[in-house]
Amino acid sequence: MITIDKEEVKSELIKKNLYDMQKDLLRQRRIRMFVMTMLLVSLIVTVIYGTLEDPIRYTLSNIGNFFDYRLFFIIWAILTGLAIQSALLALIRLEEYSNKQVYVCLILSVIFLVLTALVPAIRSLYPFWHTVHTLFAGLHALFLLLSMVPFVLNVAQENPCLKITVIIWLSVIWGGGILSLVVFGHSALFELWFFVTLIWFLLYLSLVLFEEKVVKMSNAFFKDEVNLNLAIEKIFVNLEKK
Numbered sequence: 001m002i003t004i005d006k007e008e009v010k011s012e013l014i015k016k017n018l019y020d021m022q023k024d025l026l027r028q029r030r031i032r033m034f035v036m037t038m039l040l041v042s043l044i045v046t047v048i049y050g051t052l053e054d055p056i057r058y059t060l061s062n063i064g065n066f067f068d069y070r071l072f073f074i075i076w077a078i079l080t081g082l083a084i085q086s087a088l089l090a091l092i093r094l095e096e097y098s099n100k101q102v103y104v105c106l107i108l109s110v111i112f113l114v115l116t117a118l119v120p121a122i123r124s125l126y127p128f129w130h131t132v133h134t135l136f137a138g139l140h141a142l143f144l145l146l147s148m149v150p151f152v153l154n155v156a157q158e159n160p161c162l163k164i165t166v167i168i169w170l171s172v173i174w175g176g177g178i179l180s181l182v183v184f185g186h187s188a189l190f191e192l193w194f195f196v197t198l199i200w201f202l203l204y205l206s207l208v209l210f211e212e213k214v215v216k217m218s219n220a221f222f223k224d225e226v227n228l229n230l231a232i233e234k235i236f237v238n239l240e241k242k
């Protein structure tokens with residue numbers, strides 16, 4: 001078991017001008033753990049909710065409006081919207097991607113997802129609100145597309161080794177969804193496929209991009225270190241905690 005003297009490590013990092021970098025890496029690690037936990041919970045809830053009824057026959061909206069799952073539908077929308085937003089915001093800041101329009105579109109996509117769940121979608125009883133519900137769902141998809149795609153394409157451009165992987169993921173997300181529409185002629189499975197694969201994609205990006213940042217910054221920490229395990233501990237130990 002490796003034991004370290006926190007005060008000694010802190011003094012060492014300050015002398016090497018690495019203390020602020022170490023605090024940033026520790027903060028990013030906490031953010032990644034929070035984001036990935038949110039995404040995993042959202043993924044599980046999405047699969048459970050989306051399969052409460054036959055996912056081929058009933059869309060996510062149908063399940064929430066035709067059956068006694070309306071509260072579950074609203075909770076799912078809030079949880080999933082916040083999970084996707086948190087993940088994308090964390091990755092955008094991690095990559096230092098400066099595009100204010102992406103932030104605006106991302107926030108709007110979450111708002112419209114929640115509004116979609118709040119507005120009833122039973123055409124026979126509430127034709128007007130059903131139209132509003134459909135409009136909100138379309139706006140959610142539009143703003144999510146406008147917020148995610150520019151950032152993801154920028155990641156692919158800045159990280160050539162991820163370019164093919166990103167293209168494959170986007171093809172799976174959208175291509176698989178469109179294929180389900182063609183095969184089944186209904187949007188039910190498309191919605192479930194879209195959210196499940198999107199969350200998996202964000203989980204993948206959260207893991208890869210954070211590890212990439214650690215690798216880029218690790219040379220400064222590992223320089224002149226004899227014990228690699230000790231060097232890794234110095235990166236992630238909380239030096240502020242007594």
